[in-house]
Amino acid sequence: MNSIRIYRGTNQIGGIVTEFLSEDHRILIDFGANLPGTKDAQIKDDELVEMVFGDKEHPRGADAVLVTHYHGDHVGLKDRIPEDVDMYIGDTAKEILKAIATRVDTMNKLNGNNVNPEVPLINRMKGYWKNGTPKDFSGIRVTPLLCDHSAIDAYMFLIEMNGRRILYTGDFREHGIPGTETFENTIKNNVGKIDILVTEGTMIFRTKEVKDSAVKDEDQLGKEAYKIFNAHKENVVLVSSTNLDSIMEFYHATPSDKAFLCDPYQAEIMKLAIEARNSYYPDKYSYKKTIYVLCKEEYDGCMKNLKDIINPNNGLQSFFMAKPEIYMEQGFVMLARPNRNPKLKVGEFEKRMQQMKDPFITYSLWEGYLEGGKAPDKAITDFVRGRDDESHMKKLHTSGHAYVETLAKLMDMTNPEVIIPMHTESAKAFKTIPQFAAHADKIHVLHDGEVFTLKTEVSR
């Protein structure tokens, strides 16, 4: 049999796994954990693992697991993938996962948690072959296509099997730094007309959020950030440490008279991203001003991987250790994260905030995490408590996901026979979206676990 099967993700955002089966071979795309705050998950993570890989008596293998990007809702169950199954991910995405894993392993060790270390697992992952070129997995031809997302080094896949061309989008957008040009060129040159489109639909129900948002794309985000940073002396930015398009915008939007600050973990991730993307997007993925690193108790060891990096624009070191007596005087933009270490009563950044006179927060995370939002996150609500009013905080965030207009454009450009929505809270709504009207009769809504059979091509 030849088929597509979405084990989980036909009617929820995240926690997804999709299978492409060709006779007795199969590849899986992503192996994600349920997002925290996923209400009434239909399928629990443990159940999912068993459905996909079987149990001890009846184990099931796979030719490969292809990971689209490093977000937990796509790769969070990586430790449950059998050891003899090959895992693939982008080279830079792998480096970033390793930086995260190193930090997690250190924290677990410090806190005395007896859990398996994550770094060896990441080391097991293989990088993708050349972007835009196919590789054959026993009759399933896979072409990875680098795409725009809030995670850098994210991929879509063109899958050719059984005489059918299928585009699996993963999470994508066209309003990040790679932008419309990259999106349109990829679809035009590497994809073209397809038979089946399997697409994410995160933003289907979030149109109001997009309308209300102060910024629509990363470029606007940078411009608005510049105004905020100029108007305030002590700027604290709440942003995901791996949302690199936004981080690069904040970095470049830091006014020349203010210091740009982050901790060593964030600095390491910025370094990886700049090295990997400098040749693609040199305007944004480049060293501009000095990055000052907030080292705990001014411990020199935290600069170990950073101090030899030279900024080619001025021949000086790109990273220096931050000195509070200088930046507190001069004013700054500080990238921050809320405390998630249960052993710490007051987090590192919360402590720093206490020492500031009048910090202004630029909130650059999904607004659903805030008090009264769709999935309030305690670490975040604690961080902004008492400051979440207009005179102390501004929301400045662009979604990592395609807007309805982008999805419609993708449908027009690829003109598929069948459209299968996933990574969405309402697959059925696809049929009623006015922008999708020309394709409404092609929308095919699946249930989790349902098998979509690819009929054998009859010779014409």
Ligand SMILES: [Zn+2]
């Ligand atoms: Zn996702």
